[in-house]
Amino acid sequence: MQQFKTYIFRLYPDCDQKKKLNSFLGTTRFIYNHYLDVKENNPSLTFYEMKKDLPNLIREYPWLQEIDGCILRTTIDNLENSYKRYYQKLGNKPNFKKYSQAESYRTNYLEGITANHVKYQNIKVDLVNRTIKLPKIPEIKIRGYRKLTSFAKKIINVTVKRVAGKYYANVLVSESIEVPPFTPSLKMVGIDLGVKTLMTTSDGEKIENIKDQLARYERKLKGLNRWLARSKEGSKNREKIIIKIQKVNQKIRNAKKFYNYIKINKILKENDVVFLENLKTKEMIEKGQHGLAKYISNSNFSDIIDKFKYKAKILGKKVYQVSTYFPSSQICFSCGTKDERVKNLSVRKWECHKCHSLNERDINASLNILVEGTNLYFKDLDKEMKLYLENLERELKLI
Ligand SMILES: [Zn+2]
Numbered sequence: 001m002q003q004f005k006t007y008i009f010r011l012y013p014d015c016d017q018k019k020k021l022n023s024f025l026g027t028t029r030f031i032y033n034h035y036l037d038v039k040e041n042n043p044s045l046t047f048y049e050m051k052k053d054l055p056n057l058i059r060e061y062p063w064l065q066e067i068d069g070c071i072l073r074t075t076i077d078n079l080e081n082s083y084k085r086y087y088q089k090l091g092n093k094p095n096f097k098k099y100s101q102a103e104s105y106r107t108n109y110l111e112g113i114t115a116n117h118v119k120y121q122n123i124k125v126d127l128v129n130r131t132i133k134l135p136k137i138p139e140i141k142i143r144g145y146r147k148l149t150s151f152a153k154k155i156i157n158v159t160v161k162r163v164a165g166k167y168y169a170n171v172l173v174s175e176s177i178e179v180p181p182f183t184p185s186l187k188m189v190g191i192d193l194g195v196k197t198l199m200t201t202s203d204g205e206k207i208e209n210i211k212d213q214l215a216r217y218e219r220k221l222k223g224l225n226r227w228l229a230r231s232k233e234g235s236k237n238r239e240k241i242i243i244k245i246q247k248v249n250q251k252i253r254n255a256k257k258f259y260n261y262i263k264i265n266k267i268l269k270e271n272d273v274v275f276l277e278n279l280k281t282k283e284m285i286e287k288g289q290h291g292l293a294k295y296i297s298n299s300n301f302s303d304i305i306d307k308f309k310y311k312a313k314i315l316g317k318k319v320y321q322v323s324t325y326f327p328s329s330q331i332c333f334s335c336g337t338k339d340e341r342v343k344n345l346s347v348r349k350w351e352c353h354k355c356h357s358l359n360e361r362d363i364n365a366s367l368n369i370l371v372e373g374t375n376l377y378f379k380d381l382d383k384e385m386k387l388y389l390e391n392l393e394r395e396l397k398l399i
Pocket residue numbers: 332333334335336337352353354355356357
């Protein structure tokens with residue numbers, strides 16, 4: 001399978017090269033602003049017509065001949081994309097670009113055969129001499145990918161960036177990768193986060209709260225607070241108690257962190273895709289039934305969700321959250337009937353009034369989350385595939 005990949009090299013231009021890079025970046029801004037102005041005054045003008053107008057612009061500003069011509073066209077593409085995003089309500093109205101710390105230009109790869117039958121390439125990455133050749137700029141020193149010794153890849157384009165005085169080249173390539181055969185064992189799991197049981201997985205695993213351990217710390221805190229109340233303001237003793245209280249609080253925080261971390265790691269190692277709820281913790285605390293509020297904030301759902309997301313990124317796993325409004329607890333997994341009675345958190349087991357399945361609250365919810373999440377996952381895959389194909393088409397058009 002062909003796959004797009006971006007290699008990012010840090011550039012070390014000499015003085016002349018720096019001047020050129022800066023002038024190319026400045027030109028990008030100039031072209032963008034020029035055609036933005038033209039478009040604002042003449043909205044019916046198409047981007048295709050702008051590209052056709054480029055030779056006129058070069059006649060008007062002869063110094064544009066010094067610039068890699070491709071940049072002029074890709075800048076108009078960028079302007080077009082800005083407008084597209086704006087029309088689709090995905091972005092703000094295109095603005096005039098000012099000089100900024102972060103600027104970029106994009107140039108496309110071209111190759112051909114010269115009259116002397118020599119292969120000509122406008123962009124060349126040489127990993128023996130550690131240089132990159134960009135259109136109209138001689139070999140610039142690069143750094144990055146020390147283990148790579150050759151760059152036999154199909155280059156599509158290069159985006160040159162200047163960020164806070166440093167220069168980078170993002171080299172987009174198309175390379176073939178070996179796709180592992182589809183494994184039907186791609187493991188997915190739904191997880192119900194709960195007050196009574198912290199996590200219940202759709203595999204039936206239950207992960208308990210660290211309630212007991214925390215309760216011990218809380219008792220200690222209570223005692224210390226009593227001491228504190230009795231101690232004299234400003235006394236050494238009071239200071240000592242305050243330090244002790246801080247230490248217990250730190251222990252509580254650590255216990256929460258560590259405990260969840262191990263459990264989350266284990267789930268992510270055993271599964272490829274994890275589905276969670278999208279909880280409004282605060283709302284739950286406020287509306288929580290008697291005595292539950294404290295435990296809900298203790299188990300700190302949003303922290304758990306954040307940890308899942310963070311760790312999944314590192315392990316190359318995926319995490320999805322079903323909608324806040326998805327009533328995972330109230331739907332009977334067997335027949336799909338919704339039962340409002342189950343809203344009450346004290347209902348741990350219930351019999352579906354339609355299919356008479358006996359449902360265990362948390363397991364039933366985690367199974368519903370698994371099914372709902374799987375739908376999200378496949379929708380996402382479709383989107384990714386569509387985006388990939390669109391990109392491919394766009395890149396092929398530009399070549
Ligand atoms: Zn049912």
